[in-house]
Amino acid sequence: MFNCTLENGTERDMRNTPYAPVFGSVMMLGLPLNAVSLWILLRCHSLKSPSVVFMVNLAISDLLLVISLPMRVYFYATGTWPLGDKACICFTMLFRNNIRSSSIFITFITVDRLLAVVYPLRSRHLRTTSNAMKAVVLVWLFVLVWNIPESVEFSRFLDKNNESTCFEFCHKLPSTLAYFQPMLVLTMLAVNIVSTALVSWTLHRHLNDSARINNKVNVMMIFAMNLMMFTVFFLPVSLIVIFESWRRARTPLICLASVNCCLDPLLYYFSFDGFWKRKEDVDTSVARE
Template sequence: MCNYTSGENGTEMRHPTYAFVLGSVILVGLPLNALSLVILCRCHSLKSPSAVFMVNLAVSDLLLVVSLPLRVFFYATGTWPLSDLACICVTMLFRNNIRSSAFFITSISVDRLLAVVYPLRSRHLRTSSNAWKAAVFVWLLVLVINIPESMHFSKFLNKLNGSSCFEFKCHQRSLMHYIQPVLVFTMLVINMVCTALVSWTLSRRLNDSAGVKNKVNVMLIFAMNLIMFIVFFLPVSLGILIESWRPVIPPLICLASVNCCLDPLLYYFSFDGFWRRTEEVDSSLARE
């Protein structure tokens, strides 16, 4: 059953704390991700599958950041002056960020796993062409998911007569409310397996392979990937499914939005401490 009246006036729907947090995410996330995208495109060859996935991850984060000013306005004023279509677009950009980021971060982990554990056997798989194909597939999948989910979301917005956008009480769920937590949890497990295998491999090869000089940087990448899922992606995905968590969905959305501010650290550790050394390991192993 759905309660289509928000039951709140504009003052009661104001949340200055949420507006402050999301505004801070804009101030930090926009320049960091824009700069990261420029650096990735200009200073690193997109022939690397890692660079391809990171460019797409940066694009995903920028799409999230550009949607946040409307959320800031809503939580600062308690009103939604735009159309239902605009509300749907802003909501989908947030959900798309979680899904696409989860896919791209998992792709980065799998690429790292192949590079460290199977450097020779995986060379035919770890190509920029395959990385671009995977990235295109992810974006197409995300867009296809948007169609039924947007239609489901618009049914309830029509009943609200434009009185709200992000906060209304509805207990009916779409199929994606069940699928998304499963997908996020599955990709979390994949990242955990990749982390364990790479850690085990480096513990055996660190002293033998001169190319891998900084195990800390390598493992920081995987640690950050796990943090992204455990702290930012999984809680909000469970929140839209578990009824008792519904009151904390806005704080979880604010928390999940912070992920776009931390992704540039992933780029730094990857290219400064891992990517070049991985290529050196590949070369040294190929000569043996």
């Protein structure tokens, strides 16, 4: 059995048509925000700190998601898919890869902030650009390798149905693949919760350090935003496979998950005191990172 029920074509078209303007709005907002953020990160901050490396790759992940949205808009507006099975698999994987890579990169940012705040001296040999680059390469390889078995299962799904069900792919149960994403997101969420608690406790101990109180507020904003990303955008859509009652809300939850790409630029802003300044004006701030 598949873990969701496919509707007939007419009913599906009527139910899905309102999702086209939602995905269109996310695309129109997410493309310029992430493109400008990526340009600023590379031009003003370079790749001189681990956090910048992770944020650059997070912005790239969001842009890949945005690239996949025009075809979702077309699909939900017309109820047809004109590009064939392989293109359908490709665009679906772009969306799924965003949730997986984004959850990992956001967790890396959280752990990097944890080490910088709680273990600033002992973590210097770990928090290097070289180590961040290696971690990023491993993440992308991990995500791409996982696409192989999932794409094979998706191809079988399309063979049994038709191209009008392109973005309605459901894992076949029982399937290890079906539970990979929820386990990944739950694990990353646990790391974020523990890291937030440790950083909050550390900052509370040094609350009287008024010279850096503004920086403390920004640090806690980063952790709060990361937790929101998981609990609001990543977790609900990932738990569909576990909670059967959520399956009818599958497409609305996918819409909600896509909004994460519009909010990630706020994370970059709160991460740097001089986000909009040129590189020579923020060298000191980057060195602190």
